[in-house]
Amino acid sequence: MNRPFIIPVFLPHHGCPHRCIFCNQTAITSIKKNLLDTEQLHLWIKEFLKYKRKQRYPVQIAFYGGNFLGLKTDDVKRLLHEAAKLVKDGQVDSIRFSTRPDTINNQRLDVIKQYPVATIELGVQSMDDQVLATANRGHTSLDTEKAVELLKARKYTIGLQMMVGLPGDDEAKALATGHRIAGLDPDFVRIYPTAVLANSPLAAWYQQGEYAPWPLKQSVTVVKKLYLMFINNKIPVIRMGLQSSEDLEEESTILAGPYHPAFGHLVHSEIFLDRAVAAIKPAKSSHDTITLKVHPHNISKMRGLNNQNVEILKKRFRIKDLQIIPDYALSKDRLVVLQQRSRLH
Numbered sequence: 001m002n003r004p005f006i007i008p009v010f011l012p013h014h015g016c017p018h019r020c021i022f023c024n025q026t027a028i029t030s031i032k033k034n035l036l037d038t039e040q041l042h043l044w045i046k047e048f049l050k051y052k053r054k055q056r057y058p059v060q061i062a063f064y065g066g067n068f069l070g071l072k073t074d075d076v077k078r079l080l081h082e083a084a085k086l087v088k089d090g091q092v093d094s095i096r097f098s099t100r101p102d103t104i105n106n107q108r109l110d111v112i113k114q115y116p117v118a119t120i121e122l123g124v125q126s127m128d129d130q131v132l133a134t135a136n137r138g139h140t141s142l143d144t145e146k147a148v149e150l151l152k153a154r155k156y157t158i159g160l161q162m163m164v165g166l167p168g169d170d171e172a173k174a175l176a177t178g179h180r181i182a183g184l185d186p187d188f189v190r191i192y193p194t195a196v197l198a199n200s201p202l203a204a205w206y207q208q209g210e211y212a213p214w215p216l217k218q219s220v221t222v223v224k225k226l227y228l229m230f231i232n233n234k235i236p237v238i239r240m241g242l243q244s245s246e247d248l249e250e251e252s253t254i255l256a257g258p259y260h261p262a263f264g265h266l267v268h269s270e271i272f273l274d275r276a277v278a279a280i281k282p283a284k285s286s287h288d289t290i291t292l293k294v295h296p297h298n299i300s301k302m303r304g305l306n307n308q309n310v311e312i313l314k315k316r317f318r319i320k321d322l323q324i325i326p327d328y329a330l331s332k333d334r335l336v337v338l339q340q341r342s343r344l345h
C-alpha cells in the first residue's frame with residue numbers, strides 16, 4: 001500500500017448530530033476554528049503542499065475531525081468543489097474524508113459522486129451495539145455493515161476506525177469487533193485506545209468514578225492482538241493510538257487513559273518481545289551470550305522503549321550478555337536467535 005501525502009483539513013465537530021461520549025475534536029486536532037472559508041482553505045492547502053515529498057503518493061486532501069457527510073449539502077459541495085479544483089490542476093490526486101456510518105446512503109453518495117473522492121473512512125468504533133449505545137454513538141453495527149456495502153458498490157477505498165476500551169468494552173468484545181471489521185474486508189483500519197479527553201462527556205464519567213480507562217499495558221496487548229489479526233487477514237493497520245501533538249502532551253488535555261506518543265511503537269515492541277520469548281530456548285542455568293538479529297528497521301522495536309525488552313529477556317532467560325544486531329538480509333518480520341554457550345551447572 002502506498003503511503004499517501006495527506007493534507008488534513010480539520011472540521012472539528014462540524015456535521016456531528018450530537019457529541020459522542022469520548023470525543024473532543026478540538027483537543028485532538030488542536031484546531032479551534034469554524035469551518036474554513038474558501039480563501040482560508042486554499043491558503044491552508046498551499047502551505048501544506050510545500051512539504052510534499054516525492055516518494056509519498058497519492059497526494060490527498062483529507063477532511064477530518066467532524067462528520068463530513070453530516071455537513072449541510074451546500075458545505076459538502078463547496079469544500080469538495082474547491083478541493084476538486086486542485087485535483088484538476090494536478091497539484092493533488094484525490095480527496096478523502098471521515099464520516100459516520102449512518103451518514104452513508106445513496107442520496108448522500110449521489111451528492112459527492114461528481115467529485116474526485118477516492119477514500120472514505122468510517123468511524124465504526126465498535127461492532128457491539130451495547131458499547132455503541134453507551135458511547136452515545138447513535139448508530140448500530142448494522143449501519144456500519146450497510147455503509148460498507150454501499151461504499152464497495154461505488155468502489156471507494158474504505159478505511160474503518162475502531163476504538164478499544166470504551167465503557168462496557170472488554171477484550172472479548174474488542175476482538176469480536178476486530179473480527180467483524182476484518183470480515184467487512186476494508187482497505188485499511190485504524191485502532192484507537194480510549195483516552196479520557198478533557199471536556200468530553202467521558203471526562204465527567206471519569207471524574208464521578210463511573211468510568212475507568214484501560215491501563216496502557218492492557219491496551220497495548222489487546223491492540224497487538226487486533227493488529228496481528230488484521231495483518232493475517234492482509235488488512236493494513238495504518239495507525240494505532242492517537243497522533244501525538246503538543247496539545248495532547250499537555251496534562252490538561254488528556255485526563256487519563258492509555259495515551260502514549262509512541263503507542264504504535266509499544267505494540268510493535270511487544271510483538272518482537274513475544275517472538276524472542278518464543279524463539280529463545282531456555283537454558284538449564286544461565287546463558288552467556290544471546291544474539292538477536294533483526295532487520296535494521298526493527299532494532300528499536302526489538303529493544304523496546306528504554307531497552308525494556310532487553311531487560312525483560314535478560315531476566316526471564318538469565319542472559320548475561322544480550323546483543324541485538326541488524327541484518328539487512330532478514331525480512332522485516334523475522335527474528336533470528338543465535339544462542340552461544342549455555343553454562344550448565
Ligand code: SF4
Nearest residue numbers: 016019020023065066
Ligand atoms: S466521534 Fe465523530 S460524530 Fe462523534 S462527536 Fe466526534 S467527530 Fe462527531
